[in-house]
Amino acid sequence: MKLFSAHEMRAADQAAADAGIPLLLLMEAAGRAVADAVTRHFAHPEVLVLCGGGNNGGDGYVAARHLLASRRVSVLELSSAPRSDDARTMRRALLAHGLTPRPLEEAALTRALEGRPLVVDALFGSGLTRPLEGEVAAAVARVNASGCEVLSVDVPSGVASDTGELLGPHVRATRTVQLAGAKVASLFHPARAAFGAAEVADIGIPKAILEAHASVTVLSPDGVRAHLPTRAPDTHKYEVGTLLVIAGSATYLGAAEMACRAALRAGAGLVTLASEGSFPGTWPEIIHERLAWDHDPLGTLAELGENRAQVRLIGPGLDRRAAAVLPALIGQRRVPTVLDAGALGGGDAWERAVRDHGRCVLTPHHGEAAKLLETSAKAVRTAPLEAARTLAERTGAVVVLKGATTVVAAPDGRTAAHAGGHPGMATGGTGDVLAGLLGAWCSDEGALFERACAGVVAHARAGERAGARFGDGLIATDLIGAFPEAWRELREGR
Ligand SMILES: NC(=O)C1=CN([C@@H]2O[C@H](COP(=O)(O)OP(=O)(O)OC[C@H]3O[C@@H](n4cnc5c(N)ncnc54)[C@H](OP(=O)(O)O)[C@@H]3O)[C@@H](O)[C@H]2O)[C@H](O)CC1
Numbered sequence: 001m002k003l004f005s006a007h008e009m010r011a012a013d014q015a016a017a018d019a020g021i022p023l024l025l026l027m028e029a030a031g032r033a034v035a036d037a038v039t040r041h042f043a044h045p046e047v048l049v050l051c052g053g054g055n056n057g058g059d060g061y062v063a064a065r066h067l068l069a070s071r072r073v074s075v076l077e078l079s080s081a082p083r084s085d086d087a088r089t090m091r092r093a094l095l096a097h098g099l100t101p102r103p104l105e106e107a108a109l110t111r112a113l114e115g116r117p118l119v120v121d122a123l124f125g126s127g128l129t130r131p132l133e134g135e136v137a138a139a140v141a142r143v144n145a146s147g148c149e150v151l152s153v154d155v156p157s158g159v160a161s162d163t164g165e166l167l168g169p170h171v172r173a174t175r176t177v178q179l180a181g182a183k184v185a186s187l188f189h190p191a192r193a194a195f196g197a198a199e200v201a202d203i204g205i206p207k208a209i210l211e212a213h214a215s216v217t218v219l220s221p222d223g224v225r226a227h228l229p230t231r232a233p234d235t236h237k238y239e240v241g242t243l244l245v246i247a248g249s250a251t252y253l254g255a256a257e258m259a260c261r262a263a264l265r266a267g268a269g270l271v272t273l274a275s276e277g278s279f280p281g282t283w284p285e286i287i288h289e290r291l292a293w294d295h296d297p298l299g300t301l302a303e304l305g306e307n308r309a310q311v312r313l314i315g316p317g318l319d320r321r322a323a324a325v326l327p328a329l330i331g332q333r334r335v336p337t338v339l340d341a342g343a344l345g346g347g348d349a350w351e352r353a354v355r356d357h358g359r360c361v362l363t364p365h366h367g368e369a370a371k372l373l374e375t376s377a378k379a380v381r382t383a384p385l386e387a388a389r390t391l392a393e394r395t396g397a398v399v400v401l402k403g404a405t406t407v408v409a410a411p412d413g414r415t416a417a418h419a420g421g422h423p424g425m426a427t428g429g430t431g432d433v434l435a436g437l438l439g440a441w442c443s444d445e446g447a448l449f450e451r452a453c454a455g456v457v458a459h460a461r462a463g464e465r466a467g468a469r470f471g472d473g474l475i476a477t478d479l480i481g482a483f484p485e486a487w488r489e490l491r492e493g494r
């Protein structure tokens with residue numbers, strides 16, 4: 001499935017019109033799809049349709065017309081807003097069926113809501129340009145307070161369709177029928193919650209046109225299945241990808257160990273941890289190489305044979321003293337390299353090293369991305385797709401921007417987002433686990449973006465499994481325990 005910005009959707013509409021499918025036809029299909037969704041999901045004998053002055057309102061008039069056959073329908077409309085030609089046409093068609101919309105005024109709305117109707121919210125869609133205020137904001141508040149179930153058309157009114165951030169007053173929908181494609185806001189918190197159950201209706205825009213106008217893929221288990229690592233029956237450990245993990249410090253040895261364990265469970269052929277001090281690890285499978293950050297660490301690492309470091313992961317719990325050698329460390333081997341946490345150093349020399357390397361995967365959370373982009377965490381949260389894309393373009397790396405919805409961006413512009421997982425994953429160490437499994441799965445140099453996408457989905461699935469068992473009390477190592485079954489489910493299409 002693809003994700004659309006309002007601009008991309010308008011361009012797709014225009015391309016459809018140019019190809020011979022006028023907007024009026026799309027609007028008819030949109031309203032019909034909304035009426036079908038009402039029939040499928042709601043048994044209310046009464047339906048109250050609220051129409052705005054734009055094309056979202058046009059969809060509402062169409063839905064009202066189709067619902068006349070099976071429900072008692074009334075329509076309240078905003079009269080102040082201008083009406084598009086198509087919305088006007090659909091309003092006339094409704095009048096021809098004997099239903100006259102009435103003005104959306106306080107008394108009329110209060111009376112209508114007393115009958116506990118299903119409310120169809122067709123006030124504003126993707127054309128919202130500013131926060132709702134005055135009478136419209138009051139009407140939305142009244143609908144929310146009424147306790148009536150609400151089906152929103154395309155976008156809950158008041159939600160800006162291009163961001164997960166909330167502008168102001170908005171409808172809290174029970175269900176939203178998104179038209180032609182999912183909207184950005186439906187995938188990102190907190191706006192995501194306003195959509196209720198979100199579905200996408202086909203309104204007759206040809207698939208090729210939709211594909212050509214959307215730049216973001218919504219990740220799904222089905223979508224990443226082809227990119228899960230597989231192994232031949234006669235393979236050996238040096239063929240499935242060995243991982244060198246450069247991580248840990250006196251305080252954060254656990255981060256390094258969790259990354260190593262995750263990598264092993266994700267099928268790494270051999271995992272070597274290079275860190276300072278003695279390693280009290282409880283997994284004997286992890287090979288430990290001693291590093292001294294103040295005594296030629298690069299020399300020590302250079303001695304490790306190529307077959308021990310077909311992929312590198314640098315960063316989980318990394319000792320602060322590593323910062324000074326980061327650019328040289330990144331450039332030391334030309335193998336796929338995942339940079340996490342302490343290895344997301346930033347600065348000109350760092351950025352040059354990442355760009356020159358050309359095979360890096362960066363895994364920042366919002367705060368780390370903000371630092372790398374020299375902006376605020378709020379700016380990243382407001383526009384995570386753009387933030388991930390900009391960082392990927394600037395560094396030439398695949399960027400995995402972690403969050404409740406994770407964005408993956410490639411330097412060539414490919415972008416994907418995934419909203420799976422469990423709120424319990426907001427706990428220390430789950431990022432180290434992701435870094436470890438990406439280290440194991442990014443052994444395919446030609447498919448770093450695809451493998452990163454698969455890793456994000458598998459990590460989220462492990463979180464869902466662990467969340468089902470431990471709820472909000474899940475801890476990062478639970479993800480490692482849940483990972484093998486999550487991987488199997490993805491492989492088997494369950
Ligand atoms: N391909 C598709 O998905 C199709 C979708 N359809 C539907 O069309 C809408 C988008 O329609 P559009 O007319 O562009 O926009 P809206 O209906 O959302 O409303 C825009 C009007 O509202 C005014 N506006 C914007 N913000 C506010 C506000 N805060 N308060 C008051 N008024 C506001 C705006 O006017 P301004 O010039 O004042 O900004 C517009 O007049 C989409 O969501 C679908 O439902 C098509 O029906 C079929 C194809």
Ligand SMILES: [K+]
Binds near residue numbers: 155
């Ligand atoms: K709406």
